[in-house]
Amino acid sequence: MAPRYPVEDLYKHNDYIKMVQIKKQMSLQQQRIFDTVLASIQEMKKVGLIDEIISEGELVLDFHIFREQMLKGASIKKINRSELKKAMETMVDIKFSYQTDDEVGAFVIFQKARINFEDNKVYLTFGKDFRTENLLPTANYTALSLTYLNSFSSQYGRLLYQYFKMLIGKDINKPFRTDITLDIDFLHKLLGINQNEHTNYINNNSLFISRVINPAILQINETTDLVARIEPIKRGRKISHIQFFFPPKDELLSKQKEDDQPVHPSKENLLFVPSFSIFKEFRDWLLKYMIGKQLVIGPQGYLSHVVISLSSKGYLHNDTNDTDLSPDDAMLMWTWLFENQERIGQINLSEDDIKLLNLKNKRFMIHDHEKDMEEKVIIKEVKKSEANPQYLFVELINDNGEIRQIDNFFTYNMLHNVKEI
DNA sequence: ACCTAGCTTGCTTGAGAACC
DNA sequence: GGTTCTCAAGCAAGCTAGGT
Numbered sequence: 001m002a003p004r005y006p007v008e009d010l011y012k013h014n015d016y017i018k019m020v021q022i023k024k025q026m027s028l029q030q031q032r033i034f035d036t037v038l039a040s041i042q043e044m045k046k047v048g049l050i051d052e053i054i055s056e057g058e059l060v061l062d063f064h065i066f067r068e069q070m071l072k073g074a075s076i077k078k079i080n081r082s083e084l085k086k087a088m089e090t091m092v093d094i095k096f097s098y099q100t101d102d103e104v105g106a107f108v109i110f111q112k113a114r115i116n117f118e119d120n121k122v123y124l125t126f127g128k129d130f131r132t133e134n135l136l137p138t139a140n141y142t143a144l145s146l147t148y149l150n151s152f153s154s155q156y157g158r159l160l161y162q163y164f165k166m167l168i169g170k171d172i173n174k175p176f177r178t179d180i181t182l183d184i185d186f187l188h189k190l191l192g193i194n195q196n197e198h199t200n201y202i203n204n205n206s207l208f209i210s211r212v213i214n215p216a217i218l219q220i221n222e223t224t225d226l227v228a229r230i231e232p233i234k235r236g237r238k239i240s241h242i243q244f245f246f247p248p249k250d251e252l253l254s255k256q257k258e259d260d261q262p263v264h265p266s267k268e269n270l271l272f273v274p275s276f277s278i279f280k281e282f283r284d285w286l287l288k289y290m291i292g293k294q295l296v297i298g299p300q301g302y303l304s305h306v307v308i309s310l311s312s313k314g315y316l317h318n319d320t321n322d323t324d325l326s327p328d329d330a331m332l333m334w335t336w337l338f339e340n341q342e343r344i345g346q347i348n349l350s351e352d353d354i355k356l357l358n359l360k361n362k363r364f365m366i367h368d369h370e371k372d373m374e375e376k377v378i379i380k381e382v383k384k385s386e387a388n389p390q391y392l393f394v395e396l397i398n399d400n401g402e403i404r405q406i407d408n409f410f411t412y413n414m415l416h417n418v419k420e421i
Numbered sequence: 422a423c424c425t426a427g428c429t430t431g432c433t434t435g436a437g438a439a440c441c
Numbered sequence: 442g443g444t445t446c447t448c449a450a451g452c453a454a455g456c457t458a459g460g461t
Contacts, residue, residue, distance in 0.1 A: 153447070204428075205427080236427095237458065238426080432452090438445100438448090
């Protein structure tokens with residue numbers, strides 16, 4: 001039996017270089033949209049939609065996933081129709097030209113690209129000559145990180161970063177490797193440098209390093225999760241190899257550890273929001289100071305990861321599905337925001353925190369044993385009981401303004417399931 | 422000690438991205 | 442839609458250190 005890993009490793013590199021040859025001919029925008037396609041494929045694989053991807057030379061992507069990937073790390077926060085149209089145009093503009101001893105030529109990669117808003121799918125028809133296996137195996141191994149990729153302005157930075165990520169593998173906490181020594185010839189191939197187009201870089205290794213490698217490393221350090229550096233290795237007076245080091249940034253690793261635990265907002269992190277008793281003043285204040293900012297996460301009636309922001313036009317905006325709230329929903333949301341002013345600006349709440357906070361201001365009937373009668377109460381305060389985190393500490397207020405504190409009795413489910421009146 | 426391949430630096434230009 | 446900015450790349454003169 002043939003040794004498995006070295007062979008795969010070789011394919012991996014060969015495929016990568018093939019891919020680079022293609023990418024190198026693209027403009028930055030084309031690279032971005034092409035990577036979006038790859039990232040969408042990966043994401044669909046991750047969520048188990050892979051079987052539907054390819055049919056008869058056509059790639060079918062989920063539009064929501066595609067749009068989500070497009071937005072990752074991009075400066076824009078919202079994608080409108082004209083941008084989607086531009087993306088489709090960019091896609092069919094991607095060409096690959098080649099040159100052999102016998103001939104020169106060019107072909108398109110995508111012959112047709114369209115988004116159907118009825119079935120929410122992106123249909124990409126491959127050009128006749130494009131071999132999809134050049135594209136699709138990549139989805140298996142290259143852990144694309146569009147968040148960082150889209151912030152690159154340098155094409156060499158993009159390419160080198162993707163190569164590092166390929167070597168690191170899926171889990172940045174358990175990198176497969178974080179250094180490698182490459183000879184200059186291989187680097188030329190890796191970055192798509194060739195004799196015809198880049199005579200200077202082929203003939204002058206130092207120029208190649210100072211104009212290609214160094215700026216790329218600089219940008220990787222500036223924008224990504226890696227801290228990269230190089231060590232040129234000389235043979236005689238000529239630089240023959242470059243040693244690369246690319247461990248993950250420390251703060252990223254420690255941040256990852258923190259992420260495992262629920263995040264509790266600290267006072268320092270919260271922005272100051274004065275409290276208002278008049279709705280109009282409240283609304284005016286938000287419109288004056290919070291335009292374009294995130295307002296709340298997981299408000300009542302929404303999933304706990306949904307972030308509501310205030311758009312530049314002053315509309316309430318659901319960042320998760322990227323739509324403005326309908327007038328009816330917006331009305332409800334404004335009311336809710338007014339009643340829950342302390343939630344504004346608290347974006348780093350954990351799911352647990354949100355669930356508890358969303359119980360606040362809930363009205364329900366409670367049976368008063370002393371008076372032996374049903375009474376209407378509103379939840380004013382709710383937090384985990386200090387004695388026993390399974391239970392809650394709850395502060396209730398009735399119509400007469402009487403406050404009652406109940407500790408160690410209610411559970412989250414009890415309060416959640418009780419019928420609102 | 423001298424020569425020169427390879428390194429370094431500065432200036433320039435065009436393309437295309439970003440900005441207003 | 443026009444202007445400004447940035448990136449990639451060319452050209453060339455001067456320098457340096459490894460080779461002879």
